[in-house]
Amino acid sequence: MSGANMPLLSVEDLHISLTTDAGRFPAVDGVSFTIARGETVGLVGESGCGKSITALSIMGLLRDPLGLAGGKIKLSGQEIQNLPASQLRALRGKRIAMIFQEPMTALNPLKAVGTQIAEMFVLHQGASWREAESKAVDALTQVKVPAPAQRAKDFPHQLSGGMRQRVMIAIALACEPDLLIADEPTTALDVTVQSEIVDLMKELCAARGTAILMISHDLGLVTDTCKRVCVMYAGRIVEQQDSERIFNSPQHPYTQGLVASLPRLGMRARHGRRRLTEIAGVVPGITAYPVGCRFHPRCTRRTEICETVVPELTALAEGSLVRCHHHG
Amino acid sequence: MTGFIIRRLLQMVPMLVAIALLIFVLFSVIPGSFATGQQDEGLGLDMAVVTRMRLELGLDDPLHVRFGKYVAQLATLDLGISFRSRQPVADMIGARMWPSLILTAAAMGFAIVIGVPLGFVAALRPGSLVDLGLMIVAVSGLSLPKFWLGILLMYLFALTLGWFPSFGYGDGGLYHLTLPAIALGVSPMALLARTTRAAVLDIMNADFVRTARSKGMNEYRVVVWHVLRNALVLVLTTIGLQFGSLLGQGVVVEKLFAWPGIGSLLVDSVFQRDIPAVQGCILVISLFFLVINTSVDIAYKLIDPRIRYT
Structure with a gap:
């Protein structure tokens, strides 16, 4: 890839494992995404789906019992996942910074x-x-x-x-830095302060050409902030779309559930009075991920294939990706 | 800051009164009398003498009047006259104060200089051989009784190796000080090592240490810039409590090594039923504890800006 087209950050087939007395478990399983210079990308999912540890692995800050089990993390084309500690320290804070x-x-x-x-x-x-x-x-x-x-x-x-x-x-x-990773930067703040902080982050990063990887459980916040959104579920990316489209045409049943559970301004005027729906069930623990599609126990569209075969990430129009046997 | 120190010092006054009250009540309720206690085994007591002494010591006054007199007497730094030596107790304690203080300070110094770094090293390499070795040292140090440890030290370093004398004060220098100081300092050293290890491990997992790492700091800087001071706040509590109680704990060691401190004076006075001397010793040991605790509180304020004026 030439310098101009090379993404700032590319995460390729990232695997992170959790080692316990009971064995090794895949906490993050084949996650791939890229971030271009100055781009804003969101990573959305419920607590415990692997967002934060994905971020920490980019920083090289994974600590026991979590460890990198495979995949590549490239910063401007240079693989950084196996860099010696001293070289990694030189990147940390200087080229990649993180907000907690x-x-x-x-x-x-x-x-x-x-x-x-x-x-x-x-x-x-x-x-x-x-x-x-x-x-x-x-x-x-x-x-x-x-x-x-x-x-x-x-x-x-x-x-x-x-x-x-x-x-x-x-x-x-x-x-x-070239990349700012913001891990739930506003979750601990009052609602009124949240938007101030997000606006400030966006403004300062835009002025410096700093790319943002925004991690949040809040789909609304992420679509407001970021150009592109990756939805994670149980250690896998299940959908990737532009922020503008994800609300109107969510492809994965999980994303659809997330969208349906969000109150949105103007909804009632447009679509009449509607109940907010929740996604039944809870996120499985890392040690108990289901076989096949990891969302199938909670999915309303599940069939036999979902319980045995892991769906591939499928490319849709406009660069969207979805990991579901029955998407759309 | 000055206001904080003054307020903290003033808070010592009611504590002192409470200590005086406790000592006074304690010696008022124990069996026996000041008057008969002065006679050997109460044999051949002359009732005329007993009556004269009751009057002399004011033992027939109501309790609150006697307490008032006791506090008034203490306020002039008068601790009474020893039944045995007929000297002012304040002078007797004064003569024993310095040996006790240097022994306590030396023991605490030993505990801090050895214990804190050991705990630190163990915490930076949890699960390593160093860590395991430290745990063994710490558990043994805490379980060994001081008198037995003292005897072991005497046997090894005085009798077998002949490096140090087995007892005595000498000129109060390191030659005589070393063995009793180690005997007294091993248990706080072990405790400090364990507390430091726990404190450092705790801080190493703190969010702000992760922030420090995310800034691109090496581990040395993470520890020196961010862990050290935070761990010290936690360790300081243990240092204060140990230091404060060490003067009292010194009783056994002082007796064992014939160290002319307050501890051995206290034991001797108890055996001689020298009640004013016993009271005086207990008061001074309590006062020491109070002073150390107050100093630790002030030190907290210097280290940790979150401590509020109370």
Whole structure:
């Protein structure tokens, strides 16, 4: 592939296994997707479907009992899944940065937030602490924290949830990374603050040309933020579509269930009064994934083939992909 | 910060009164009398002498009046006169204070210098041989009684190897201090090693450590920049509690090594029924505990910004 067309990140046939006393279990099973420079991609699914560990594997931060069991992760064409620790550290924070769900526990309670941002400049730009601290104030200004010079001296417990998440964004974007992985960045926040944070992320990343991999259980949030959405279920990607289309023509029964369970503005005016529906059942645990299509025990369209044969990812029009024997 | 320290120091006052009350009540309810207790085995007691002493010591006053007098007496730093030596108890304790303090400090120093790094190393390599070795040392250190450990140390290092004297204070230098300090310090060392290991393991799994790794830090920086201080907050509690109780725990070791500290004074005074001396020793040991605890609280405030003024 030539430089211009080469995706920024390409995850190919990623397998992550969970090792327990009872054996090894496939937590993530053959996940593939790509992200182009500056593109925004969402990864959606219920808790425990493997979204976060997919993200951690890209960062090279999987820890026991989880481990990479196969597949390739390429950053600008370079395979990074087997890089030595020191080279991986040089990428982390500098080219790929990550924001975590809970900004209270993700920040060190005993360090001023300014210092925690400044660390990035010391680590990756060889700045002196004094230089780095003043750059940290600039970074706080960019994430629109009021009175940044004073706030830089504050400790995490002195800031509100939204302010803390702004600090996390400042840390993540400090070295202008190529890719920002946001793992449920707004889940722990008040609804009113959520959209502020998402807008801020989008705005700053667009200005820097930073691509976003947004991980969330919230389909609505992801379609608002991202150009393309991958839906994950039980360790596999079951559907991939453009955000614009996924709401109107979800192909996989699971995605259809997700869409039907979401309240949407203007629905009642357009379609009349309708009940929101839920998907019956719960996500199976990693140690108890069903054979065949992993969604079949909860699926309304299941037939015999679903219980034995794993459906392939099928390409549809407009670059959409779906993994279902009875899609559409 | 200054306000916090002053407030914390003022909080010691009611605690001190409570300690005085407890000691006073304790010695008022135990069988026997101050007066008869001064006579050997109560044999051949002259009732005239007993009556005179009851008057002299004010033992016929109501309890609250006697407590009032006791507190008033303490307020002037007067701990009473020893029944045996007829010296002021304050002077006797004063003479024993320094040996006790250096023994306690040396034992605690040993415990911190050995225990905390051991715990750290074990936590960074959980499940390794170092970790396993530490667990063995820690469990044995906690289970060995101090007097027995002291005898073992004496046998090995004094009698067999002849490196250190088996007992005595000498000039109070390291030569005489080493064995009793180790005998006293092994159990807090073992406890500190285990607490440190648990604290560090706990912090290593914290979200902010994952954030630190996601920033591209090497493990050394992760530990020094983010783990160390957070683990210290947890370890400090154990250090404070151990340090505070060490002066009291020193009783056995001081007696064993004939160390002229407050512990051996306390034991001697008990055997001699020297009640003012016993009271004085207990008071000073409690006061020490209180002072250490208050210092730890102030240290918390210095390390952890989340601690509020209370």
